[in-house]
Amino acid sequence: MDNLYTELKKYGRVKVDEPLAKHTTFKIGGPAKYFVIVEDASTLAELLKFLDGEGEKYVMLGGGSNVLVSDEGFEGVVIKVKGNSIKVKDGVIEADAGCTTVQVAQESIKAGLTGFEWGVGVPGTIGGAVRGNAGAMGGDMKDAVEKVEIYRDGEILELTSGDCGFGYRDSCFKYNGGVILRVWLKLEKGENRDLQKQAINNIQYRNQTQPQGHASSGCTFKNVEITEDVDFKIDIPQDFLEKGIVSAGWLIDQCKLKGYKHGNAQVSEKHGNFIVNLGGATANDVLSIIDHVKGEVYNTCGVNLQEEIQII
Numbered sequence: 001m002d003n004l005y006t007e008l009k010k011y012g013r014v015k016v017d018e019p020l021a022k023h024t025t026f027k028i029g030g031p032a033k034y035f036v037i038v039e040d041a042s043t044l045a046e047l048l049k050f051l052d053g054e055g056e057k058y059v060m061l062g063g064g065s066n067v068l069v070s071d072e073g074f075e076g077v078v079i080k081v082k083g084n085s086i087k088v089k090d091g092v093i094e095a096d097a098g099c100t101t102v103q104v105a106q107e108s109i110k111a112g113l114t115g116f117e118w119g120v121g122v123p124g125t126i127g128g129a130v131r132g133n134a135g136a137m138g139g140d141m142k143d144a145v146e147k148v149e150i151y152r153d154g155e156i157l158e159l160t161s162g163d164c165g166f167g168y169r170d171s172c173f174k175y176n177g178g179v180i181l182r183v184w185l186k187l188e189k190g191e192n193r194d195l196q197k198q199a200i201n202n203i204q205y206r207n208q209t210q211p212q213g214h215a216s217s218g219c220t221f222k223n224v225e226i227t228e229d230v231d232f233k234i235d236i237p238q239d240f241l242e243k244g245i246v247s248a249g250w251l252i253d254q255c256k257l258k259g260y261k262h263g264n265a266q267v268s269e270k271h272g273n274f275i276v277n278l279g280g281a282t283a284n285d286v287l288s289i290i291d292h293v294k295g296e297v298y299n300t301c302g303v304n305l306q307e308e309i310q311i312i
């Protein structure tokens with residue numbers, strides 16, 4: 001094995017030519033030249049400093065639940081972040097970025113804290129959730145985050161929620177880089193029984209509305225915020241107008257695209273914004289569907305859909 005392999009082993013388990021399809025919820029993606037599994041935030045920071053110092057190319061992977069990895073894979077280091085450290089004190093939850101969002105939500109409920117019950121249904125890590133300002137059932141990370149610790153350009157920084165540039169499924173990390181190392185959530189005291197009930201309702205709602213039994217990466221496109229720049233060619237229902245946002249799934253449905261297939265990928269018949277892997281789909285199958293859907297939605301509805309999933 002080469003020098004880089006030996007160096008990487010100081011930070012965690014290392015695999016070479018690891019198929020990324022094994023690490024994405026889409027079950028799609030070619031090999032990572034190096035795949036390092038890092039188990040805690042401090043080791044992650046050390047690894048990032050090392051890679052930057054050496055000028056090595058790397059990409060972060062949390063739960064792999066919001067990515068489409070190319071069939072060629074990644075010709076560099078893929079860092080898979082895991083974590084177990086969750087501490088609860090005075091209404092604040094501190095978690096390593098690699099903890100799953102579900103774990104953090106369950107701990108918040110156990111501690112009788114409210115404001116993060118929606119997290120019980122969101123796959124992936126809390127670090128990935130911060131980067132994408134993940135949300136569900138009317139809540140999002142913006143409202144729960146107190147501060148985050150990040151690594152950027154050799155430095156470890158603390159950013160408040162206000163510094164994170166959160167917008168709808170958006171944050172400054174998408175533009176300025178930065179790896180989230182630790183997350184602090186500030187929550188309110190709640191009634192434990194109500195919280196459990198709310199969490200169960202959230203999961204039941206998801207099971208009813210989202211496709212079951214096929215691999216996917218969740219919602220492919222962002223919902224469309226109603227602004228002066230968007231000139232809809234179709235009538236928009238009142239409830240979307242009132243909320244100021246139009247469901248991308250509804251727009252896709254207006255174009256009769258549910259069930260549309262390319263290769264082994266398909267627009268879900270249950271939820272127009274999900275693309276599902278019917279078994280053996282390639283990234284190119286999914287990209288063809290994305291192109292087709294964007295074209296049809298633009299022609300029929302006058303809207304340019306934006307991908308929510310991150311393409312690696």
Ligand SMILES: Cc1cc2nc3c(=O)[nH]c(=O)nc-3n(C[C@H](O)[C@H](O)[C@H](O)COP(=O)(O)OP(=O)(O)OC[C@H]3O[C@@H](n4cnc5c(N)ncnc54)[C@H](O)[C@@H]3O)c2cc1C
Binds near residue numbers: 059
């Ligand atoms: C069935 C299903 C349902 C879903 N439902 C929802 C939902 O209700 N709401 C919602 O918002 N999303 C939903 N998603 C999408 C996804 O779960 C979220 O976006 C999730 O927060 C992504 O986290 P992750 O750890 O899997 O990120 P990954 O997919 O691993 O990574 C996403 C991006 O973040 C980067 N990244 C990962 N970790 C870090 C880090 N520590 N620091 C900096 N960058 C990082 C990656 O490089 C990549 O660009 C769903 C997905 C699926 C499959």
